[in-house]
Amino acid sequence: MDVDFDDFSSSSKKRRRTVSSRCGCKAKVVFKFDGLKGYNVLSFVEEHSHFLVSGSGKQFLKSNRVLGLAHKKLVFDGAKANMGPNKTYNFAKELCGSYSNVGATCTEFKNWSRDVKLYIGDRDAQMIIEKFTDKKEMSDGFFYDYAVDEGGRLTRIFWADVIGRKNYDVFGDVISFDSTYSTNKYNMKFVPFTGLDNYKKRVVFAVGLIAKEDIDNYVWIFEVFIKCMIREPKCIVTDQCPAMKQAIPTVFTEARHRLCMWHIMKKFNQKLAKCISKMDDFKRKINALIWSIDIDPATFEVGWKDVMKEYKLESNEWLCELYNIRESWIPAYYADDPMAGLLRTTSISESENSFFDKFNRRSDTLTEFYLRYESAMEKQRHTNARLNYEGTKTMPRMDTPLLLERDAAELYTRTMFYEVQSEIMSSCYDMSINSISEEDGVKIFSIKDKRRHGKIFEVILNSVFQKETWKNI
Missing domain, CATH: 3.10.450 (Nuclear Transport Factor 2; Chain: A,)
Structure with missing residues (x-):
């Protein structure tokens, strides 16, 4: 009979390799309770058909691989700090001194993490709503709202705690809003409302998750934001998202919409590198106009046209588009508007996304995401508390006698x-x-x-x- 080894090889690659611990060992001991004083040995077979477990192998016996409450809490707390089961297991080893002292293997850590996700399952959205309901009952200052589609699936959710709302009262004149960050296994977009505090550190006022980046979702979340915070900001900074551009004036009647300069400026090399030979000279001249806070709009417009003429860019479509919307991103047009430090700061939302990225994974459930979000907020607010302490306990050096x-x-x-x-x-x-x-x-x-x-x-x-x-x- 001819055997096609190629077929055999290809099929064997698909087959999962498994092992068995069964070896037909007859060793056993049987006890019987005598009903009065104790147990009697009825049967004892000593011979084994396999080698006994060595001292170093005892830790791998099933009876010795038990995940206790302490282990489970460690996995749970590690997850809030964005530590997966592998890292948590390695950390447990350092706490206990050796892997043999942990009392379980990495497999048990991973299995329990998996079981938690399975337990959450289809109840994920319901669990997060129940969590917010409980928080609202405990603190009237906690605010949340959500919406579901026709099939009962959660499509958007918004929340803000007491500290976030208080921070908005103090630092909320200018807010940055961005939605370019996916945070969970449902690919919902993370949309934080962010500003700068009196240390020029990131401060989150409120956050939301939306299923789609469209006008309807943006209008909804902006309306809920105003309902939560009561007053509008004076200025809202975003990227060049067309849906945001239409949604913002629909909701905000007083706030001025400004485009983030960082998002625009980072595109210059990408858009113009092929048509400008002396890119460094061009950027130096255009930056002197764009970033200047000393020139008025008329001076900027004359300077822009001169640079465009010098580098033969008068017909460049992208630059023409930027010039047409100059009043929404050039600082010369914001001389009288307080920008709360956001004018000369790189994208605060981009920085915020990078901060949250250290705490979240794209495979997270909503429940896991919220737990990690709370950890991120604790770190952010701990930094603020530390800076407050340092400011009251020390005095900076004076450079003048004034x-x-x-x-x-x-x-x-x-x-x-x-x-x-x-x-x-x-x-x-x-x-x-x-x-x-x-x-x-x-x-x-x-x-x-x-x-x-x-x-x-x-x-x-x-x-x-x-x-x-x-x-x-």
Whole structure:
């Protein structure tokens, strides 16, 4: 008979290799309770048909591989810190001193993690809603809302805790919103409402999960956000998502929509590298216009057209599109708008996504995602508490004898003080008053700024209204 070894080989690759521990061993001992004092040995067969387990092998016997409550808690707590069962098992070994002292193998750790996912199963969405209901009963300040489709499947959910809502009251004038991050096995998009605190650190006000990045979902989550926070922000910073562009003015009637400069600027090399030979020179000149906070819109527009003409880019479609929407991303058009530190910061949402990425995995259930989200929030708020402590227990070095600097050190957080200190130093050494004049009770100061290549600024002080305005010359 001819045998086709190729067929045999290909089929054997698909077959799972299994082993058996059965060897027909007759060794046994039988006891019988005598009903009064104890047990009697009825039968004893000593001979084994296999080798006995060695001392080092006892740890692998099924009877010695038991996952106790301590092990399960360790796996559960490790999961909240984004530690999988393998890493948790290795960590348990370090705690116990050796693998033999753990009391279980990595297989038991992985099996229990799997069993938790199976237990959650189809009840995942219901469990997270029940969790939020319990939190709402315990704290009236906790807010959540959700929506389901016709089949009863969860399609969007929003929540904000007490601390997040309080942070919004203080730091919520400018928020960053982004939805480019998938966080769970259902591919729902993570949409955090983020800002910067008084240490210029990320602070999350509220978050949501949406099934789709479309206008309907964005309108819903923006409406729920306003319902939760009561007031609108003054400015909302997003990427160039078309659905967001249409949804924001539908809900926000007062907030100004601004595009994230980081998302736009990172595309310059990708879009223009092929048509510009001297890319470094181009970027230097265009950055001087784009990032400047000293020029007015008219100056920017003239400078932009000059650069486009110099590099023969007047007909570049992408740059023409950016110029047409210049009022939504160029700082020259936001001179009078407080940007709360978001103007010269790289994408705060992108940074937030990177932060959350350390705590989450794309295979997470909703329940697992929320547990890890809470761990991430604990870390974020712990950092804030540490900075608050350090600010009250230490005093920064003073660089001038001015009382203004000392008052600033007591008033501002350490991060903000160093920026104020820099401005105080600059006013002492980099700026000089060229002239002072007065007309109808209005004082006019002519100021020369060495940091800006000797640029002259005119400061107008109206003592009647206590109002200062800045005008470029």
